[in-house]
Amino acid sequence: MGVELPVSTMADMVGVAGAALAPLVKLLRHELLTRDVIHADETSLRLLDTRKGGKSCSGWLCAYVSGERSGPPVVCFDSQTGRALRYPETWLQCWCGGTLVSDGYSVYKSLADNHPGITSACCWSHAGRGFANLYKASREPRAGVELRKIAGLYRIEKLIRERCQRHDV
Incomplete structure (x- = not known):
């Protein structure tokens, strides 16, 4: 047993x-745009268009997350109908710049290329996937070497985190 609410009522409540x-x-x-490091990642989702009789279309939800150790954590979301350069460029237009960490999606590299104050960086997790x-697929020895190097970096990061926690740094 539940309460029957028209979609229009729920939409109005979300709007309020x-x-x-x-x-x-x-x-x-x-606050996020004052940070020196911002992480960006997007995922697909379905967007409901009430102007088109409730039909849905493909869209993207981008999460922008503050970098580690740069103040209280901040996460902001931006929902768009596409993944083109103009979307993160508009969202980050008031950012003074710094390091933009992403999964290597070419739009973020283009953003850094177009804005000298922004440096594009990829995370090791995404870089490691290719290796x-x-x-x-092929047991390529050079890929194995790179995977071991990345694992070594993860071990170093873990030691640093543990040391920082012990010394409250």
């Missing part, structure tokens, strides 16, 4: 909540 949270969203975004796939 969104309007009430808008000042907080603005503050979070402002792992190559090693699994």
Whole structure:
């Protein structure tokens, strides 16, 4: 047994909540854009278009996350209908620059190429996937060497994190 609510009522409630949270969203975004390191990653999702009779279309949800050790953690989301350069470029337009860490998607590299204050960096997890796939497919020895190097970096990072926690750094 449940309560029957028309979709329009639920949509109105989401709209009211969104309007009430808008000042907080603005503050979070402002705080994130003061950081020297921002991580960006996107995932696909279905977007409901109420103007088209409730039909859905493909869309993208991008998470922008503050870098480690740069203040309280901040995460902001941006929902768009595409993955083109203009979307992160618009969202990050007030960022003074720094390091943008991503999965290597070419749009983020283009963003850094177009804006001298932004440095593009890839995470080891995504970089390692290519080596792992190559090693699994062909047992390529050079891929195995690179995977061991990445594993070594992870061990060093773990030691640093543990040391920092012990010394409250």
